[in-house]
Amino acid sequence: MNDVILSRIAEALTWTGRYVERADATSRILDAYLHRLLEDPWRDEDAACRSLYAILGCDAGGQPVDMQQVLDQLAFDARSTCAIEGALGAARLNARSAREAVSSEMWECLNSTWHALADQRLAARRTGPYAYLELVRRRSALFFGLADSTMSRDDSWRFVVLGRSLERVDMTVRLLSVRVLDAAHAPDWPTLLSASGADEAYARIYSGFGDTPRVAEFLLLDRDFPRSALHALTTAEECLAALGRPRQDPARRPIGRLRTRLEYLDSQAMEDQLPVLLQDLQAACMASAEAVAEKFFPYQGPVEWAQEGSRAV
Amino acid sequence: MADIFDAYALADAWDEMFVRPGEVRTAYEPVLAALQPIEPTELRFRADQMARAFTDRGVTYAFAGEERPWPLDLVPRILDALEWDLIQRGVAQRVRALEAYLADAYGPCRAFEDGVVPWRLLLSSPHFHRAAQGIEPPGGVRIHVAGIDLVRDEAGDFRVLEDNVRVPSGVSYVIENRRAMTRVFPSLFAEQHVVPVDGYAQRLLAALRAAAPAGVVDPRVVVLTPGPSNAAYFEHALLARLMGVQLVEGHDLVCRKNRVWMRTTRGEVPVHVVYRRLDDDFLDPLHFRSDSVIGCPGILSAAQSGTVTLANAVGNGIADDKLLYTYVPDLIQYYLSEEPILPNVESFRPDEPGQLDAVLDQIDQLVIKPVDGAGGQGIVIGPKADRETLERCREAVAADPRGWIAQRPVALSTSPTLAGERMAPRHIDLRPFAVNDGNEVWVLPGGLTRVALQEGNLIVNSSQGGGSKDTWVLAEGPAETPSPVPPAGAPPEVAPRQHGPDGNLTLVQEGAQQ
Numbered sequence: 001m002n003d004v005i006l007s008r009i010a011e012a013l014t015w016t017g018r019y020v021e022r023a024d025a026t027s028r029i030l031d032a033y034l035h036r037l038l039e040d041p042w043r044d045e046d047a048a049c050r051s052l053y054a055i056l057g058c059d060a061g062g063q064p065v066d067m068q069q070v071l072d073q074l075a076f077d078a079r080s081t082c083a084i085e086g087a088l089g090a091a092r093l094n095a096r097s098a099r100e101a102v103s104s105e106m107w108e109c110l111n112s113t114w115h116a117l118a119d120q121r122l123a124a125r126r127t128g129p130y131a132y133l134e135l136v137r138r139r140s141a142l143f144f145g146l147a148d149s150t151m152s153r154d155d156s157w158r159f160v161v162l163g164r165s166l167e168r169v170d171m172t173v174r175l176l177s178v179r180v181l182d183a184a185h186a187p188d189w190p191t192l193l194s195a196s197g198a199d200e201a202y203a204r205i206y207s208g209f210g211d212t213p214r215v216a217e218f219l220l221l222d223r224d225f226p227r228s229a230l231h232a233l234t235t236a237e238e239c240l241a242a243l244g245r246p247r248q249d250p251a252r253r254p255i256g257r258l259r260t261r262l263e264y265l266d267s268q269a270m271e272d273q274l275p276v277l278l279q280d281l282q283a284a285c286m287a288s289a290e291a292v293a294e295k296f297f298p299y300q301g302p303v304e305w306a307q308e309g310s311r312a313v
Numbered sequence: 314m315a316d317i318f319d320a321y322a323l324a325d326a327w328d329e330m331f332v333r334p335g336e337v338r339t340a341y342e343p344v345l346a347a348l349q350p351i352e353p354t355e356l357r358f359r360a361d362q363m364a365r366a367f368t369d370r371g372v373t374y375a376f377a378g379e380e381r382p383w384p385l386d387l388v389p390r391i392l393d394a395l396e397w398d399l400i401q402r403g404v405a406q407r408v409r410a411l412e413a414y415l416a417d418a419y420g421p422c423r424a425f426e427d428g429v430v431p432w433r434l435l436l437s438s439p440h441f442h443r444a445a446q447g448i449e450p451p452g453g454v455r456i457h458v459a460g461i462d463l464v465r466d467e468a469g470d471f472r473v474l475e476d477n478v479r480v481p482s483g484v485s486y487v488i489e490n491r492r493a494m495t496r497v498f499p500s501l502f503a504e505q506h507v508v509p510v511d512g513y514a515q516r517l518l519a520a521l522r523a524a525a526p527a528g529v530v531d532p533r534v535v536v537l538t539p540g541p542s543n544a545a546y547f548e549h550a551l552l553a554r555l556m557g558v559q560l561v562e563g564h565d566l567v568c569r570k571n572r573v574w575m576r577t578t579r580g581e582v583p584v585h586v587v588y589r590r591l592d593d594d595f596l597d598p599l600h601f602r603s604d605s606v607i608g609c610p611g612i613l614s615a616a617q618s619g620t621v622t623l624a625n626a627v628g629n630g631i632a633d634d635k636l637l638y639t640y641v642p643d644l645i646q647y648y649l650s651e652e653p654i655l656p657n658v659e660s661f662r663p664d665e666p667g668q669l670d671a672v673l674d675q676i677d678q679l680v681i682k683p684v685d686g687a688g689g690q691g692i693v694i695g696p697k698a699d700r701e702t703l704e705r706c707r708e709a710v711a712a713d714p715r716g717w718i719a720q721r722p723v724a725l726s727t728s729p730t731l732a733g734e735r736m737a738p739r740h741i742d743l744r745p746f747a748v749n750d751g752n753e754v755w756v757l758p759g760g761l762t763r764v765a766l767q768e769g770n771l772i773v774n775s776s777q778g779g780g781s782k783d784t785w786v787l788a789e790g791p792a793e794t795p796s797p798v799p800p801a802g803a804p805p806e807v808a809p810r811q812h813g814p815d816g817n818l819t820l821v822q823e824g825a826q827q
Contacts, residue, residue: 004577006565096371097541099550100560104370112369155578243578296578 017163019091024140343504403655440630452751485548514555568611
């Protein structure tokens with residue numbers, strides 16, 4: 001009898017998936033950057049940090065930025081959903097408002113992670129942020145692992161996966177954009193690879209250290225690596241198709257178009273049109289997310305009532 | 314050897330565990346034997362473990378603005394089979410009588426015509442809703458779920474303290490307490506057969522489905538919650554999850570043509586039974602408080618036209634008014650022609666001529682309660698109150714006799730409770746939960762035992778800093794014998810396990826090389 005889900009729940013599930021993925025990806029990026037900075041002390045810390053802000057879509061401000069500020073604003077800030085802690089907090093609240101749709105184990109995973117963050121944050125002040133970042137990655141993996149093993153493959157599941165896939169495309173594109181569009185203080189290719197958790201997968205395919213523009217090709221076009229834009233787009237499209245909308249589906253269209261474009265793109269063409277392609281990808285993700293919201297989450301917020309004859313509030 | 318019960322001094326009340334110091338009641342013998350050898354630090358450790366598990370599971374409540382783990386004491390409260398039989402019959406009887414009263418009050422009003430209950434009681438109740446008049450609920454059920462608060466007095470007899478037939482809460486804690494106890498203290502359950510509590514959700518769902526409007530073959534049931542910021546949100550979510558139904562908020566529902574629909578990703582879907590966990594006042598801004606943004610406009614009209622069932626029904630508040638409470642023994646005799654199985658606590662009705670003066674004269678020896686209060690708010694315990702409070706209370710009662718009742722202060726029974734690193738007696742009560750499906754009033758074995766955590770305190774509500782205990786109902790006789798041996802014959806065929814390479818290095822014949 002539970003073949004349908006409430007629009008509100010669907011929205012909460014999508015965003016739970018998105019926010020957990022965001023926390024995971026942010027933690028990977030921060031980890032890769034920190035590592036890089038330590039290995040190469042001659043790098044310009046301010047410039048490196050600025051490129052981090054650019055990737056994550058935050059404003060770095062006019063003052064010089066250092067790594068501690070990066071951690072405070074992009075990891076430990078509980079009020080911003082661009083930061084790890086804020087994203088996990090939002091994921092927890094979303095899961096809580098969809099409490100009967102996510103499995104108890106998934107909810108407990110998010111809830112206990114949220115409660116564990118404070119301790120790790122304090123420890124990070126003394127011993128560095130690695131344990132904190134690792135906890136976030138592990139728990140994100142646990143969350144999606146539990147989703148995988150405890151959720152039926154129904155619409156609820158599809159909304160979680162849809163959210164995760166859209167966020168994945170978005171994060172990969174953000175990483176590449178900084179490298180491609182803003183070469184001044186961009187991360188090098190190997191950092192990009194490890195920030196996507198893709199260094200080993202890349203090495204296996206291209207047998208070698210990823211210090212070439214081929215990395216962009218891998219992160220965008222690889223069919224098998226789950227964080228590549230093509231793979232994530234394909235997953236998102238499968239979800240939308242199964243969610244059962246007509247063929248002229250405004251949510252599926254932008255994604256499907258780009259997916260086909262990526263499928264048949266060759267290396268040379270990709271290199272030539274990379275900046276445009278990245279912009280198109282980002283636009284497609286946004287358009288699709290908006291169309292999903294419009295189609296599936298049509299409820300309004302709380303209704304306000306004014307009594308007849310009463311003063312306008 | 315010193316143990317945690319050594320310094321246990323009985324308070325001036327019936328103690329659930331000990332007859333007198335050192336002499337334990339039969340039902341508690343195995344528990345005492347299991348707890349006695351445990352070091353206090355070990356007990357503390359387990360208590361902390363439990364608190365942590367509750368925090369991680371999100372079993373928390375808001376106290377003084379912060380989120381705290383649900384307080385569960387490690388010593389269970391035990392009811393033997395005889396005691397439980399009495400409670401169960403008494404609670405069911407009470408629910409049947411209140412059910413009959415509601416049907417009467419929103420129907421023929423016989424009890425008022427016959428002078429059993431004065432008219433003014435009904436007409437002056439803020440919970441008497443014209444809108445509920447004439448709604449004929451399916452199966453005649455208005456009280457789908459009830460929570461009847463019991464206490465055990467100085468002589469060891471159970472008495473009813475109050476009835477809750479609007480939106481009684483707490484049942485999720487019964488389920489969670491048992492879950493936590495079996496995990497933290499599995500050894501306690503070894504010696505005795507404790508009746509399980511996990512059938513509640515199934516019973517509730519069956520009762521809700523039975524309450525669906527006539528003609529609906531496969532009714533859709535939903536739980537209506539005020540939202541995640543509500544103190545009982547955990548319970549709403551747990552019940553929805555255990556029943557496998559949707560947990561909706563007011564704005565997930567929409568009323569159209571006197572029907573209720575919910576907004577889903579596949580369009581609007583009809584709803585037939587709403588187990589609502591918000592008060593009448595907030596349910597429908599068109600009928601009740603127009604500033605309510607958590608309700609669903611139009612839902613009451615849909616209920617009136619019979620396309621949707623609200624559980625519990627609207628207007629039930631007239632039956633758990635504390636002034637009506639004083640009439641319930643009469644109602645049991647009037648409607649059911651039975652003697653009350655569970656007595657009330659002796660009470661006064663200040664609104665009756667003559668009684669007001671009697672109450673005001675001995676106000677320092679009585680418990681004064683607002684007829685409308687919930688969560689232990691507004692209660693003044695005469696013998697423990699200071700002069701100023703008493704004076705204020707006296708004025709309030711004199712100004713509005715209908716708004717108050719007075720009761721003899723009952724020394725609630727005590728139970729050993731972990732306080733720091735030792736056991737101390739603390740006052741407890743009991744809230745059994747009853748589910749009415751129209752044919753039978755079923756009472757969940759046990760119920761919620763609440764504990765007043767401060768010494769001598771008589772108010773057990775969690776909103777006042779109270780704790781809880783797992784409540785055991787013992788099955789009659791010894792622990793059940795294991796299920797009968799399977800019929801003789803060949804054992805069922807078992808498929809062999811498959812094995813692959815196990816990773817161990819094969820022993821290489823050495824010596825071949827030289």
